[in-house]
Amino acid sequence: MRTTQRFWLVPAILGLACILAGCATPPPASDPAALAEFHQANDPLEPTNRVLYKVNTALDDYVLRPAAIAYRDVLPQAVRTAIHNQLNNLATPVKLGNDMAEGEPRLAGNTFMRFVINTTVGGLGFFDPASHWGYPDHDTDFGITLAVWGLPEGPFLFLPLLGPSNPRDATGRLVDIAADPLGRFGTGAIVTGLNWGHFAVNVVDARSRVLGDIASIKKTALDPYATFRSLYRQHRDAQIGDVRNFNEHTIPAWYPQPQAPATPR
Numbered sequence: 001m002r003t004t005q006r007f008w009l010v011p012a013i014l015g016l017a018c019i020l021a022g023c024a025t026p027p028p029a030s031d032p033a034a035l036a037e038f039h040q041a042n043d044p045l046e047p048t049n050r051v052l053y054k055v056n057t058a059l060d061d062y063v064l065r066p067a068a069i070a071y072r073d074v075l076p077q078a079v080r081t082a083i084h085n086q087l088n089n090l091a092t093p094v095k096l097g098n099d100m101a102e103g104e105p106r107l108a109g110n111t112f113m114r115f116v117i118n119t120t121v122g123g124l125g126f127f128d129p130a131s132h133w134g135y136p137d138h139d140t141d142f143g144i145t146l147a148v149w150g151l152p153e154g155p156f157l158f159l160p161l162l163g164p165s166n167p168r169d170a171t172g173r174l175v176d177i178a179a180d181p182l183g184r185f186g187t188g189a190i191v192t193g194l195n196w197g198h199f200a201v202n203v204v205d206a207r208s209r210v211l212g213d214i215a216s217i218k219k220t221a222l223d224p225y226a227t228f229r230s231l232y233r234q235h236r237d238a239q240i241g242d243v244r245n246f247n248e249h250t251i252p253a254w255y256p257q258p259q260a261p262a263t264p265r
Helices: 009-020 032-041 046-074 077-090 092-101 105-120 142-148 167-179 189-208 211-220 224-244
Strands: 157-159 163-165
Touching (some): 077 189, 092 105, 092 142, 092 167, 211 224
8 A cells, every 4th residue: 555545544443443432430449459450451442442353353254364374375384484574674664763763773783784685685585594694683663662762552452454552552553654665656556556465465474474373362262352452462562671671782792893902011
């Protein structure tokens, strides 16, 4: 999709959530354990979120999951890995911008070198030699950047197509979409089709990589909605913690270091 076409997606969904919004009633103060659990869940829109979870589940059951299964069954693992690598490489400019905004020069350097190496030696990003050459991949997006800047996450949201989120992460996704240079090149039906195709492959690739995990949760969890809510928070907290706690030197350890002059005796 072009940026202008994609930009409406999150606001429209958030607007729908606001229209449908129903707030969960907090437990009475006479039940401190239940009240503490309510605040820990941070899900004041739970009735609405559960309705949207059911909408998302229907979309997944009839559209996303069948497409992901077909994608997995038709394409060999090596081809799917190459496609995933290439999609990841196309997302590098946005990731680089977030690394810089987070004040992480070493991570930004790794991201830049990954793009250069994988775009050239890696055949336009279909292969990932950079990971084997000392430039590992890492997770970041503007939602993580906002967290590093100190913005609170806000209440939990469950958005159709997008799944678990919160106002901070939904805003971050908007900014990442607007900043993606792929949405700014060219005009016409062919370019629009290519951008829609890129978006669709991204969604199907992401869904195919969690087919087993989601099926297991839906089969075994007593309350899949609450499980997805908890796992999403844990995953995001881990991603944010990885960025906040990253303390490697800006210059890689293998790079020649200047030697201090010998102390005269």
